[in-house]
Structures are given as C-alpha cells and as structure tokens.
C-alpha cells in the first residue's frame with residue numbers, strides 16, 4: 001500500500017462527512033431517529049437470539065416513588081413502578097384480566113401496581129393481590145407470572161435481568177464506587193438508538209482496525225484483555241502530553257455480561273463512563289452513556305478538558321452508529337491479521353446465548369456455529 005493511499009485514509013475519517021453538519025438539537029434528533037430505508041432483520045442476518053444478562057431499564061432519577069412507566073425492551077411490553085417503600089419492580093405490561101397495559105394509566109397502590117381498567121392489583125412477581133369488586137381472587141392469577149423480571153438498583157440505574165427461559169440471575173450487577181461518592185459529579189446522560197444488533201456493537205471494542213478509520217486514532221490499540229466467566233476487563237496505559245506536562249494516563253474497561261460495561265479514565269481528568277445497552281428488538285438497541293467526573297477536575301482549571309472527554313466519547317459512539325445502523329452481521333467473516341481478537345470475542349460472547357447449549361461441557365465454540373443456519 002502506498003503512503004499516499006495510507007494518508008488518504010487517515011483523519012478526517014470518512015464518516016465525518018455524515019456527521020459534521022449535525023449540531024445541537026439536530027444531532028440529538030439524529031441519535032434517536034429511525035434511519036430511512038431500513039432493511040429487514042433477516043436481510044442483515046440480525047435474527048440472533050437475545051443474550052441473557054442484566055440490562056438498564058432506566059436511570060434511578062427517571063422513576064419517582066409512586067410513578068408507573070411503560071417500557072418496551074426485548075420485544076416485550078413491560079410496566080415498571082416504584083412502590084411506596086422506594087423499591088422498583090417490573091412485570092409484563094399486559095394485565096392478566098382483560099389485557100389492558102398497566103403502564104398506561106396504571107397507578108401505584110402501596111408497593112403494588114393497580115390496573116387502570118378494573119383495578120386489579122399486582123405485586124412485583126405479577127401475582128394478583130387484590131380485586132376490589134370480587135369476593136375471591138381466581139387461583140390462576142394468585143400465582144406469580146411465568147416470566148419474572150428481577151430488578152436491582154445500583155450505580156444510580158435500575159437494572160433488570162433478562163433470560164429467555166426465565167432462569168434466575170446468574171451473577172450480580174457490579175457496583176462502581178464513584179457513583180455513590182460525593183466527590184464525584186452527578187451523572188451527565190446521553191442516549192442513542194442504534195439500529196443494529198447488540199453483538200455487532202460489543203464486537204466493536206475488539207475491532208482494532210476500525211479505531212483508525214472510524215475514530216481517527218493515530219495508532220491501532222494494543223489489547224490486554226482478560227476474560228473470566230461473564231466478565232471481560234482490559235487496561236491501556238499511556239503517557240499523555242497535556243498543558244500540565246506529561247501525565248500517566250490509563251483507560252480501564254470492563255464488561256459484566258452483555259448489558260453492563262464501564263470505562264475508567266485516569267490521569268488527566270478522572271472520568272467514569274457507565275454505559276448500558278438494552279435491546280428493544282433484534283435490530284434496535286437503546287444505548288445510554290452516563291458520565292461522572294471527579295468534582296475537583298470537572299469544576300477546576302481542567303473543566304474544558306473534562307467537557308472535551310465527554311464530547312469525544314459521545315462522538316465516537318456517533319461515528320460507530322453510522323456503520324452499525326446499516327451493518328449486516330457476518331456469521332463467518334473473512335478476518336485478516338490486523339483485525340484484533342474477533343474470533344476470541346465471539347467465543348466469549350456465545351456463553352450468553354441460552355437457546356443452544358446449556359451444558360458447559362458441550363459449550364459451543366463460537367456463535368458462527370450456534371446461529372440458525374439460514375442459507
């Protein structure tokens with residue numbers, strides 16, 4: 001490859017042409033809007049199962065005591081509420097009586113949710129606790145719903161456990177200490193819909209070559225990833241030139257199952273990014289970024305740098321989104337030597353698909369083998 005060809009591919013990167021005109025509200029609208037001419041799930045090979053794990057339903061401050069909200073994730077209508085005891089609970093959205101949606105017009109009664117249609121009340125397991133106009137509660141609905149949605153509140157987020165077979169949580173949501181530390185700022189939130197698959201998005205982290213061509217980084221990252229069960233962690237250390245001289249910088253990141261991840265930036269301005277990806281359907285993912293920064297960095301002479309870090313990380317998501325919104329899943333990709341550990345990533349990720357092989361002794365080697373054979 002000639003130098004001039006190489007140069008032509010270095011920054012400004014190609015996707016900037018799609019993004020540079022988008023500012024302020026137009027950028028925010030683009031982040032959530034459905035792309036025109038969206039292709040079918042099947043034609044993009046996105047008919048993958050949903051991986052199991054903990055996922056964010058909403059931020060803690062989006063659900064007040066006594067509040068009810070409808071949600072739609074995992075192709076399922078859901079209702080979430082916060083009882084008078086302060087605990088968030090979530091059940092299937094449709095009433096077991098005559099099918100009203102509990103999230104539209106329902107209300108909180110004590111710690112239960114009350115259906116707007118005939119006032120049946122449900123606890124957090126979906127069992128009917130009261131029917132105000134009936135002498136007895138039919139025995140079928142005294143039992144909890146078949147599909148349970150365990151909920152836990154941590155890191156100022158409300159998380160729910162998804163498993164296609166209703167299997168109970170297999171690990172815990174990891175706590176990030178900064179989120180409860182008064183020396184760190186409240187969250188700054190950003191959100192997107194990505195019109196693609198969760199797995200393609202997760203693969204991005206190990207896709208070494210794209211950092212240069214999509215994000216305009218000078219180098220390809222050097223990976224030191226460690227996988228242990230459902231967790232994957234990595235750290236990158238580098239010397240950074242700053243107005244305050246050379247600073248030892250570090251980026252530590254981790255994923256805890258498919259729905260929880262964090263990135264911790266140390267050195268120039270301590271920043272924690274809590275990122276959450278929750279599937280809406282097979283080709284739509286709700287992405288949330290929540291940033292917290294050390295107050296002394298955010299509010300001091302480094303305030304501009306602190307803002308710049310957040311802006312830059314959001315821009316990276318914008319850049320990836322240009323591709324993800326249209327990307328097809330390649331079950332058997334042709335990989336070259338500079339591509340990063342994509343095969344190892346797929347093997348790690350395949351453990352979150354319940355549909356195929358629950359027996360660890362026969363664990364599937366890669367998702368390529370577990371995906372429904374279509375053609």
Ligand code: FES
Nearest residue numbers: 095097098115118
């Ligand atoms: S439909 Fe919910 S109480 Fe009747």
Ligand SMILES: [Fe+2]
Nearest residue numbers: 204214316320
């Ligand atoms: Fe990326």
